[in-house]
Amino acid sequence: MHARGFRTRPSFTGLTGTDTASVARLFVFLALLGGGLLLLLVRGKLVEAVTRQVARVQIPPPPRSLQSLSRTCPVGILGTVPGYKEDLAYIHDEGYVAVAEAGARALIELLCLRGVDRGLVVELGCGSGASSRLLTDAGYDVVGIDASPAMIELARQRAPRASFRIGSLVDARLPRCEAVTALGEVINYVFDQRVSQRRLATLFQCVSQALPPGGIFLLDVAGPVAGASRGWRAGDDWAVLHQTEADEKRRVLTRRIVTFRRIGDAYRRSEEVHRQRLYTPAAMGELLRGVGFRVRIRRNYGDLMLAPNVRAFIATRH
Ligand SMILES: C[S@@+](CC[C@H](N)C(=O)[O-])C[C@H]1O[C@@H](n2cnc3c(N)ncnc32)[C@H](O)[C@@H]1O
Numbered sequence: 001m002h003a004r005g006f007r008t009r010p011s012f013t014g015l016t017g018t019d020t021a022s023v024a025r026l027f028v029f030l031a032l033l034g035g036g037l038l039l040l041l042v043r044g045k046l047v048e049a050v051t052r053q054v055a056r057v058q059i060p061p062p063p064r065s066l067q068s069l070s071r072t073c074p075v076g077i078l079g080t081v082p083g084y085k086e087d088l089a090y091i092h093d094e095g096y097v098a099v100a101e102a103g104a105r106a107l108i109e110l111l112c113l114r115g116v117d118r119g120l121v122v123e124l125g126c127g128s129g130a131s132s133r134l135l136t137d138a139g140y141d142v143v144g145i146d147a148s149p150a151m152i153e154l155a156r157q158r159a160p161r162a163s164f165r166i167g168s169l170v171d172a173r174l175p176r177c178e179a180v181t182a183l184g185e186v187i188n189y190v191f192d193q194r195v196s197q198r199r200l201a202t203l204f205q206c207v208s209q210a211l212p213p214g215g216i217f218l219l220d221v222a223g224p225v226a227g228a229s230r231g232w233r234a235g236d237d238w239a240v241l242h243q244t245e246a247d248e249k250r251r252v253l254t255r256r257i258v259t260f261r262r263i264g265d266a267y268r269r270s271e272e273v274h275r276q277r278l279y280t281p282a283a284m285g286e287l288l289r290g291v292g293f294r295v296r297i298r299r300n301y302g303d304l305m306l307a308p309n310v311r312a313f314i315a316t317r318h
Contacts, residue, residue: 082148083191087261087270089128089150091238093158096184097130099220102301103183103312104131107218108138109302110314111179114214119178122210124169125186129155129162136161145172147191168192170199174210182219185310188276190252197279201287208291208317217293217315220301224251224278225309237262251278281311288315 084092111117121135126144128151135142142162146152152164170192174180187200207217228245241258253276260267281297288295293315299306306312 083189083272083274084127084148084151085270085272086150087238087259087268088240088257088272089148089154090261091235091240091259092151093128093130093154094235094238095233095240097128098304099301099306100127100131100183101134102304103181103218103220104134106301106312106314107131107179107181107216108135108140110216110218111140114216116178120175121179121181122172122174122177124172124180124182125184125189126155126162126164126181127151127184129158129164131181131183132159132162132164140178143175143177145169168194169203170194172203172206174206176212177210177215178212179216179218180207180210181217185220185222185276187219188222188253188278190275190277195277197277197283197287200279201290204287204293205291208293211317213317215317217288217317218312219315220306220310220312221281221284222253222276222278222307223280223309223311224248225253239267246278252276253278278309281313284311284313288313292318294318 107121118139118141120141120143123132123135123142123144126132126142126146127148129144132142132144132155136159142159144152144155144159144162144164145167146155146164147166147168149166152166155162155164168191169182169186187195187203189195204217211217225246226248228243230241230243232239232241234240239260242255244253244255246253255274255276257272257274259270259272261270262268285295285297294317296314296316298312298314299310301312
C-alpha cells in the first residue's frame with residue numbers, strides 16, 4: 001500500500017521517488033550547513049576587520065618599561081585611566097598650581113581690559129580649584145568641571161564660593177558665560193578615551209557658542225616632544241617621582257608617576273600612569289579658528305614661562 005499521491009516510479013538515476021526526495025532533502029541540508037559556515041566565516045572576518053579598525057584608533061600600549069605598572073592600574077571599558085587620585089591630587093594642590101594661578105591672573109587682566117569685572121567663568125579640568133579661588137576672589141562666578149573626584153573635593157575646600165561638578169569635559173553642557181578656561185594641559189589628557197582631535201573640535205564649537213562676541217577661551221596645550229625624561233620633587237610631607245616617554249610617531253606621551261605621602265608616621269606609596277595626546281600649535285590654532293575664534297599663541301602666562309613644548313592659546317570669540 002502506498003500513501004496517496006506518493007509515487008515510487010524509478011527515476012532516471014535508478015532511484016525511486018522516495019529516494020529522490022530524501023537525497024533532495026540531504027542536499028538542501030548540506031547547502032544550508034555550507035551557507036551557515038560561510039556566513040560564520042565572513043562574520044568572523046568582519047569582526048576581525050572591525051576590531052582591527054577600533055584598535056587602530058585606540059591609544060597604543062605604554063612603552064614596555066611602563067607596562068608592569070599600567071597592569072596594576074584599573075582600566076575602564078572605554079580605556080579610561082582614572083587619574084589624580086587622592087595622593088596625587090593632594091600633591092598637585094600643594095606643589096603644582098603655579099600654571100593655574102598665572103593663567104587665572106592672565107584671564108582676569110584680559111577680562112578687565114574688556115571691561116568685564118563680573119559674570120560667569122567655566123573652568124574645564126578645574127583641578128583643585130587654585131584658579132577658581134583667584135577668580136571668585138576677583139568677583140567672578142565660577143563653575144568648575146573635573147573628572148577627578150579627589151580634585152573636586154579639594155576644589156570645594158579651596159574655592160567655597162565656586163560651584164563644582166565631577167564629570168568629563170566631553171559631556172560638559174556649557175552655560176552662557178564670559179570666559180572658559182582649560183588650564184594645565186587639560187585637553188591633552190586621555191583619562192576619557194573619547195577625547196580626540198575630532199571631539200575637541202566639537203568641544204571648541206560648544207565653547208564658542210557659550211561665549212558672547214569678545215568672550216575669551218584661555219587654554220594651554222602640550223605639543224609634540226621627543227625622547228624620555230625623569231624627575232622628582234618633594235614637599236614637607238610628600239615626594240613625587242616621574243618618568244616620561246614620548247611616542248613621537250603617534251604623538252602620545254606616557255608619564256609614570258610614583259608618589260609618597262606622609263600619613264601619620266608612615267609614607268604611603270601610590271602610582272599612576274597618565275597618557276596625553278600631543279597636538280601641534282598649528283593644529284590647535286586651526287581648530288579654534290575653525291569655530292569662530294581669533295587666536296593669539298603665547299609661551300607664557302604673565303611672568304610664568306610654560307614648559308618648552310606647551311603653548312597658551314588666547315582665543316577670543318569674533
Ligand atoms: C594638570 S591638571 C590641571 C588642573 C588645574 N586646571 C590646574 O591647573 O591646577 C589636569 C586636570 O584635568 C583633569 N582632566 C583630565 N581629563 C579630563 C576630562 N576628560 N574631563 C574633565 N577633567 C579632566 C584632571 O582630572 C586634572 O584635574
